[in-house]
Amino acid sequence: MPFARRLGLFAFACLVSLAAALGTARANPMLLVDMDNLDVLYAQEAGQPWHPASLTKMMTAYVVFEEIAKGTVTLDTPVILSAKALKQAPSRSGLPVGSAMSLKDALYVMIVKSANDTAMAIAETVGGSEAGFVAKMNDVAARMGLTASHFNNPNGLHDPGQYMSARDLAVLALYIRQSFPQYLPMFGTEAVQVGKARLESQNELLTKFSGTTGMKTGFVCASGLNMVATVERNGRRLLAIVLGGSSARERNERAAELVLKGLSGSMQPSGQTVLNLANNPGAAPVDMRANICGKGSQDYVKAQEAAFPMGLKGQPTYLTDTVVPNTYVATDLGRMAVGVVLPRPRPAHVPMFAAPTTTEAALDGGLRPGVPVAGGDIPVPRTRPVF
Template identity: 45%
Template sequence: MKPLSILLAAGLLLTPVSAGASPMLLVDASTGDILAAQEATRSWHPASLTKMMTAHLALTAVQAGRASMDTSIVLSPKAAAQAPTKLGVPPGTSLRLEDALTVIMVKSANDVSMAIAEAIGGSEEAFVAAMNQEARRLGMTGTRFVNATGLHDDRQVTNARDMALLMLVLLSFHADYLDLLRTPAVTVNGRMLKNTNKLVEEYAGLEASKTGYVCASGFNVAVSALRGNRRVIGVVLGAPSAATRTLVMRELLDNGLSEGTSPVGNLRTMRAAAPTPAADLRPLKCGRQASGRLEAKVSGSAAKRTDAQPLR
């Protein structure tokens, strides 16, 4: 395996000392062998990587016969009121579940993600409880979900190891629906919505992808790619920009899919501790506006969500 020059040169994935090195993980999906790792069990805010669990539970409901891809997903006033990124349609708008899942995976639409949670779970609260129950069942020991969208909440945390495990579950149990996870663009009401991950169109062999961004997390991505008989899963959390996220993930995949890669451990034996407070990159990513939010929170602000920046 050639050196990961991008990770080592110029410290592209290094945040300031207070935050430490950004997490990343590369795994052989067939064996669970860890091909590269950095802070892989460190708590981090998932942002829209959360929607992988939302999609997993929705697809599980379809496979169990409790829903179908034609199930009507109707946006409630609560769903329509979610912060961006969103589809931006009025309450009462109805989408087929298949279309709704495509929209949340391509464009991270928070309003549609909330509507899916309400339709499948009966309420967001019940759906989030199911998300956490499933996370425990899967062994995602460092993950706690508070909402179905990924909009920032200090309590909502995960790690690279758990996100790699969740991507592996999507590949293993929902192989018939992987097109949802690699659609380059979708057109809704005459508007073309392009996938937030450029690798979907540019990287040969990419099978599945989800990006995430809030000010507190930086730029996150989870990807699966297949070349020949070798399938790898890559996770990058907290990249300083979308361009760096793409650059680092491309090199991770190139290295992982090359011959002669030596494992440094195994996903099955890597354990993450219970959820702990995650690094908060808001002062770095969103400047004075984010700092003001932090000060308001410390001084007793009643706002439950301390960051409503768009997910990209």
């Protein structure tokens, strides 16, 4: 056999061995949506159920926003950290059992720091119990038509039965923006100051990618590193979702790349809107634990790095901007007796506008008309006045 041919075969064998050693790179769910017209600019596995991790807290926040609008709680309602809340795995607020915050401050801590104890305390305050609050989460999911979503807890700590698709996350994000724009600053805040403690977001785009307005990151071993990001540049408003990243670097860089390609015009409308993008509700959620936290995680990460090296040492990066971070100052109200019912202002909710009919909602161009559920049509959540 000629030497050149033997050398070529040897080189090919080395490449095959290297690929086997590194493992196989995986194409995880990604989605890019134009928020002004709901056009899907890019979709990859967008209907696949996925463990949302702390992206769950977007739904937790939405449920709270609805309850504030109904008048069952206010932004001043005290949220007390119970013993159950403090038993939640990190990340946590760092406050002891019995500590109290206003509901507004608790929302900031939950969204920015992604504090699992605070999410549980909010659920207990607003829903009366974790189970009561989770029922509200699943009710909202049904009304929004999130057919590949189910919730068992309010904070996103791993539960095999808790899942969402990228498509459903996009719809939820759009509902937050449409119905409760007054709370969007919470999702664009980089740090919360509580006393001497500075609780920081894991969303690196907020400080290194101009135009980023929010929204949330999440991680558990079974999900990998997840992100929902909203960006406004040059008159465009785009929503990017990346699920299952092997590292924060990969998650952040892929989200930035999606947005830049959308802005450049290299990603054109697919002819679908996010509302008619297909879900796969019968599929089992993907479990990334072996790839992210198992024995094969190093090989998997190396494979992902080889497939997408942006942001690695010596490689170019999309995160080159310097953005002044937004900081919110929260107040620790001190410790309060747990189990004692506090006098809470609960004004009667007076509707300020008539609930639209299904036909009116459709004509009004809302995200979704009334969704048929048990008990009849429930109108779509609509833009609400500031209370």
